[in-house]
Amino acid sequence: MTRQRGIRRSAALAIALGLGLSGSLGTGPAGAQQKEGPTVRWGDCPEDVAAEAAPVVLQCATVPVPKDYADPGGDSIELMISRLASTDPGKRRGTLMLNPGGPGGSGLSQPAFLANRGIPSEVLDTYDVIGMDTRGIGRSAAVTCGFTPEGPYFANIPPYAVDDAAVTARAEVVEKVAEQCANRDKGGVLPHLTTANTARDLDRIREALGEERTSFLGYSYGTALGAAYASMFPERSDRIVLDSNIGDTHLDRDGMRRYALGVEQTFPDFARWAAARHDSYGLGRTVAQVRRTYFTLAERLDKEPVDGFDGNVLRQLTFGLLFKEVQYAKLAQYWQALKSDDAEAVRTAGARGAAADTPPSMDNQLSVFLAVSCNDVKWPTRVDTYRKGVAEDRARYPMFGAATANITPCAYWPYAPAEEPVAIDDDGPRNILLVQNLRDVPTPHVGGKLLRQKFADRSRLVSVDDSGHGVYVYGDNPCALNTTTRYLVTGEMPARDTLCRAG
Secondary structure (H helix, E strand, O other): OHHHHHHHHHHHHHHHHOOOOOOOOOOOOOOOOOOOOOOOOOEEOOHHHHHHHOOOOOEEEEEEEEOOOOOOOOOEEEEEEEEEOOOOOOOOOEEEEEEOOOOOOOOOOHHHHHHHHOOOHHHHHHEEEEEEOOOOOOOOOOOOOOOOOOOOOOOOOOOOOOOHHHHHHHHHHHHHHHHHHHHHOOOOOHHHOOHHHHHHHHHHHHHHOOOOOEEEEEEOHHHHHHHHHHHHOHHHEEEEEEEOOOOOOOOOHHHHHHHHHHHHHHHHHHHHHHHOOHHHHOOOOOHHHHHHHHHHHHHHHHHOOEOOEOHHHHHHHHHHHOOOHHHHHHHHHHHHHHHOOOHHHHHHHHHHHOOOOOOOHHHHHHHHHHHHHHHHOOOOOOHHHHHHHHHHHHHHOOOOHHHHOOOOHHHHOOOOOOOOOOOOOOOOOOOEEEEEEEEOOOOOOHHHHHHHHHHHHHEEEEEEEEEOOOOOOOOOOHHHHHHHHHHHHHOOOOOOOEEEOOO
């Protein structure tokens, strides 16, 4: 059991660390009104946040918001926010709110993460950079479903369904998961975790900070949150950057199924990398050979797992470790150990991958991902719908389609969506810069194109000839960096959609 737990922890960590009104902009600075709202009292951040942010020093505060916006006079919850303040009053424009994605990612230390990673100092001069734990996460009325590494639910990407029977078996698991989440919701917060409510929270935070408008930089699911905010409060949105787009204001079944498209489009980059290193890893001398190695290993492990490492774990790890090129060597090491059918080598590779204990936040992250995804939009409820989708995507996206089309707890979620998903509003200021790699596992390029179409002339799309999840600051394409920095600092939007070539 310990060995199996370590392997599954590796898969979960790979995915989690690798996977949210009309008006126009004036010519004056959005930060003209800079006084702090009465509810904001900046102080020291919690010790773990401060340690993670070091050497950058952040300030933290809490902002009260309604638990249920349909009952604004009822119970409230407190959201914790962080600030990396501009030190140049002459250049300060206003606030730049951040979201790292998920849904379920803690963002308190994100201002420091971007600063430590080298975000241009001009951006830090232009804005007070605001991180936060959005509702349900970390120090903002955290919710948990009680997930453990030993349990049957350790990742929000469903397991690969080798046949119809596997879908049926998974349905029994996720029905119990949905019931488990409802039973653990003692504070009544779970049904109020939605993208629309989080966007309303952003506007409460903006108001508490004394800002007329706010800028926003969101990654992955953060693009859904930013798109929702810019649609619900266009007159209060300043400069909006949406990086690695899921394609709408919510993650639905179609969005999750696109993860498999992202695997198919991104895998050739890893295959070329591995083929060039065949003498070291022995995975194939061509892209086609490396691809065949994947299917051979997965099918063999489906029948005969090696030291607890089965075909599903191989597919999940491959999905998570394709997020960034820096992870390719680790992925090749796993494959090499499995290809040798050497249990000791697999044990060694797996032990390295699971060196750290499961973070306490993993249960929280999984729970918030589920709650927001299931609360935002109604998912299909019939198991046959998922069996059909799995069969379709097993053929359409053979590497991973039978996983991402598989049934999730949203099919049995006990809470019906309280409102329709936020509709994209294309009637507003031209202030939305979409940034998107051409090859990205969880957010393939089509996500950027979908938002570009929906926002129409409010937006411009910067496509980047690169592979990986996350572009601005997370990647190293100079064109994408320069274009995004220019927009955040000066407001200069590209005149037309742009392709940033590799380099």
